[in-house]
Amino acid sequence: MGMAINACPSCTKQFGLKSLDHPHGRLDEIMTVNFGTGIRRWSETTYVCTDCGTIIVHTSSKAHVGPSWWRDLG
Numbered sequence: 001m002g003m004a005i006n007a008c009p010s011c012t013k014q015f016g017l018k019s020l021d022h023p024h025g026r027l028d029e030i031m032t033v034n035f036g037t038g039i040r041r042w043s044e045t046t047y048v049c050t051d052c053g054t055i056i057v058h059t060s061s062k063a064h065v066g067p068s069w070w071r072d073l074g
């Protein structure tokens with residue numbers, strides 16, 4: 001997987017979507033990590049775009065401040 005400088009249009013759009021929106025069709029799930037207990041449970045799912053190589057993280061947390069979809073630069 002190469003270093004992607006620019007996100008493709010689908011990924012760029014994804015960053016503006018809400019938590020309940022679905023990943024676009026070229027995003028393949030890499031892993032999901034679960035956090036919390038009881039009603040304070042949420043998960044973070046990491047995807048890679050098969051078009052542009054961008055790695056995107058999604059949180060299901062309703063308490064999350066900021067975008068629900070963001071680019072993982074790690």
Ligand SMILES: [Zn+2]
Binds near residue numbers: 010
């Ligand atoms: Zn992409």
